Amino acid sequence: MTEREKRVQWIYSSRDNKELAERYDQWARDYDEDLEEGFGWLGPQRAVDFLVRYVPREAKILDAGAGTGLVGELLAKQGYKNMVAMDISQGMLEEARKKNVYQEFHQMVMGEPLDYPTDSFDAIISVGVLTVGHAPASSLDELIRVTKPGGYIVYSLRPDVYRDSGFKEKQSALESAGRWRLVEVSEEFQPLPKGEPDVYHQVWVYQVV
Numbered sequence: 001m002t003e004r005e006k007r008v009q010w011i012y013s014s015r016d017n018k019e020l021a022e023r024y025d026q027w028a029r030d031y032d033e034d035l036e037e038g039f040g041w042l043g044p045q046r047a048v049d050f051l052v053r054y055v056p057r058e059a060k061i062l063d064a065g066a067g068t069g070l071v072g073e074l075l076a077k078q079g080y081k082n083m084v085a086m087d088i089s090q091g092m093l094e095e096a097r098k099k100n101v102y103q104e105f106h107q108m109v110m111g112e113p114l115d116y117p118t119d120s121f122d123a124i125i126s127v128g129v130l131t132v133g134h135a136p137a138s139s140l141d142e143l144i145r146v147t148k149p150g151g152y153i154v155y156s157l158r159p160d161v162y163r164d165s166g167f168k169e170k171q172s173a174l175e176s177a178g179r180w181r182l183v184e185v186s187e188e189f190q191p192l193p194k195g196e197p198d199v200y201h202q203v204w205v206y207q208v209v
């Protein structure tokens with residue numbers, strides 16, 4: 001196992017949110033190099049490719065689990081200017097700040113109540129965050145609450161996590177309850193083709209009702 005692969009295992013072995021945040025704080029400076037050069041991280045680009053189909057350039061967008069801001073950088077290249085970065089890790093947010101693309105930075109925990117008023121955002125994007133040991137399926141309730149009716153929620157998810165960690169049931173329940181409607185879901189793709197070719201993601205696009 002390479003040093004980079006060991007670092008990812010170390011992140012995923014965190015026992016609670018406090019430890020997870022501390023470990024991301026420590027990883028923050030090396031994250032971009034590890035993910036982009038080491039793993040060939042394609043998650044941000046694939047999710048942004050979907051978001052641009054639906055979300056106008058003047059939209060206010062929450063990047064939930066923004067990390068070091070790789071998603072924000074790509075959104076800025078597409079002409080988006082009104083973006084908020086939120087993450088559990090202050091260290092990751094400090095790296096995101098250096099990208100000069102977000103207007104605001106907030107440390108918050110997905111899975112807990114978010115400190116935003118209802119209907120705050122036109123869209124939310126969340127890449128590599130809704131997963132085991134990170135943000136649980138129950139996070140989706142708050143993401144919907146803070147998105148305006150008619151707004152979009154775009155996120156990446158591993159198919160096995162969708163099946164086995166409560167997302168399938170949660171996503172369907174929210175649709176049955178008339179909280180959101182499924183717009184589209186992508187084919188499975190390899191988001192980490194260099195480092196973890198066995199991992200697959202899909203991009204989900206929902207519209208809040």
Ligand SMILES: C[S@@+](CC[C@H](N)C(=O)[O-])C[C@H]1O[C@@H](n2cnc3c(N)ncnc32)[C@H](O)[C@@H]1O
Nearest residue numbers: 024065066067087088089109110127128134135
């Ligand atoms: C794999 S990184 C993805 C970062 C960025 N979205 C990207 O695509 O490069 C996961 C990010 O989610 C954050 N995170 C993990 N659990 C979280 C939670 N419950 N609430 C908010 N952020 C969380 C981590 O601190 C980390 O920055």
